[in-house]
Amino acid sequence: MITTTDLRKVYRSRGREVTALDGVDLRVREGEVYGVVGRSGAGKSTLIRCVNLLERPTSGTVTVDGQDITRLAGRDLRRARTRIGMVFQHFNLLTSRTVRANVELPLEILGLAGRERTRKALDLLDLVGLADKANAYPAQLSGGQKQRVGIARALAGDPKVLLSDEATSALDPETTRSILALLRDLNRRLGLTVLLITHEMDVVKAVCDSAALMKGGRVTESGTVAELLATPGSELARELFPVGGDASTPDSTVVDVTFLGETAAQPVISQLARTYNVDVSILGAAMDTVAGKQVGRMRIELPGRFEENVVPIGFLRERGLQVEVAGEEQAAPVVEAVR
Numbered sequence: 462m463i464t465t466t467d468l469r470k471v472y473r474s475r476g477r478e479v480t481a482l483d484g485v486d487l488r489v490r491e492g493e494v495y496g497v498v499g500r501s502g503a504g505k506s507t508l509i510r511c512v513n514l515l516e517r518p519t520s521g522t523v524t525v526d527g528q529d530i531t532r533l534a535g536r537d538l539r540r541a542r543t544r545i546g547m548v549f550q551h552f553n554l555l556t557s558r559t560v561r562a563n564v565e566l567p568l569e570i571l572g573l574a575g576r577e578r579t580r581k582a583l584d585l586l587d588l589v590g591l592a593d594k595a596n597a598y599p600a601q602l603s604g605g606q607k608q609r610v611g612i613a614r615a616l617a618g619d620p621k622v623l624l625s626d627e628a629t630s631a632l633d634p635e636t637t638r639s640i641l642a643l644l645r646d647l648n649r650r651l652g653l654t655v656l657l658i659t660h661e662m663d664v665v666k667a668v669c670d671s672a673a674l675m676k677g678g679r680v681t682e683s684g685t686v687a688e689l690l691a692t693p694g695s696e697l698a699r700e701l702f703p704v705g706g707d708a709s710t711p712d713s714t715v716v717d718v719t720f721l722g723e724t725a726a727q728p729v730i731s732q733l734a735r736t737y738n739v740d741v742s743i744l745g746a747a748m749d750t751v752a753g754k755q756v757g758r759m760r761i762e763l764p765g766r767f768e769e770n771v772v773p774i775g776f777l778r779e780r781g782l783q784v785e786v787a788g789e790e791q792a793a794p795v796v797e798a799v800r
């Protein structure tokens with residue numbers, strides 16, 4: 462639904478050049494909620510602003526719903542933009558206009574007649590749970606309510622795609638949860654594709670089907686959350702699911718095991734201990750729901766060095782678990798060893 466190909470953006474100001482995007486390839490599928498995370502300055506805002514051409518990329522292409530929008534200008538671009546809604550961290554509401562008039566603004570630009578505009582704005586406010594605030598002014602609303610108005614306004618052009626630029630960063634945790642639940646609900650009910658940027662892993666955990674990590678203007682990892690969790694060495698997986706715990710002795714093997722979906726319910730660790738008669742110590746563990754799936758991660762310690770634990774580690778992998786051995790690159794030989 463959204464594809465960027467070798468997207469580059471170089472800002473030039475006062476003789477200096479800053480490469481904000483350094484060849485970004487992104488694939489957001491129709492109907493998914495896709496999160497882009499990264500530190501401040503990684504290029505997230507630039508990326509999302511290039512997707513609706515608020516910022517013109519220096520090179521590369523952006524395709525939204527099959528249309529290369531980097532080729533568009535003038536009226537064609539304005540029309541394409543109505544199919545791409547955007548919500549902002551600081552809401553960007555007009556304080557002199559009522560809530561209804563804020564939502565009507567893009568409808569005015571689209572040329573809808575007065576009565577039709579009002580009806581549509583009221584429908585949208587109903588959709589975001591704010592029907593009773595139509596005549597209020599933004600100053601009379603809480604942060605969460607303001608963001609609901611921002612979302613209603615973003616939906617005015619019946620977009621297929623919604624872009625969210627840190628929409629929950631200015632909100633408290635409970636309001637964040639309710640706004641994320643609203644985005645998820647709109648994604649499901651309207652089949653809306655959502656591309657959001659955030660610096661909060663909890664946002665990805667709560668709503669995203671897929672995610673990408675940006676660093677220095679590049680995407681360093683991307684995939685569905687399940688794929689990322691199953692990728693050895695994935696930084697995103699580690700940040701989504703941190704498990705701590707240090708080895709009690711240098712003569713042991715520390716293994717991080719990730720349980721996804723059905724495997725989460727299987728008693729594999731006790732099977733491992735019984736089958737190989739090894740003492741398994743649990744150094745750390747966490748269970749959570751990520752993208753609606755139960756996921757667990759456990760850091761275990763096996764007595765003896767890696768070479769002595771090749772077979773038990775192979776046993777875990779054979780059970781379909783994601784297994785990472787701390788400080789080793791021998792993952793492939795282990796698979797070979799049990800075949």
Ligand SMILES: Nc1ncnc2c1ncn2[C@@H]1O[C@H](COP(=O)(O)OP(=O)(O)OP(=O)(O)O)[C@@H](O)[C@H]1O
Pocket residue numbers: 472473474479480481499500501502503504505506507508660
């Ligand atoms: N208009 C601009 N002119 C010059 N440089 C800019 C401009 N906008 C962004 N940059 C630079 O581009 C780089 C990427 O910025 P960007 O805002 O996209 O990052 P970000 O990941 O969204 O950061 P944050 O989370 O702090 O918003 C930074 O080095 C920033 O200083």
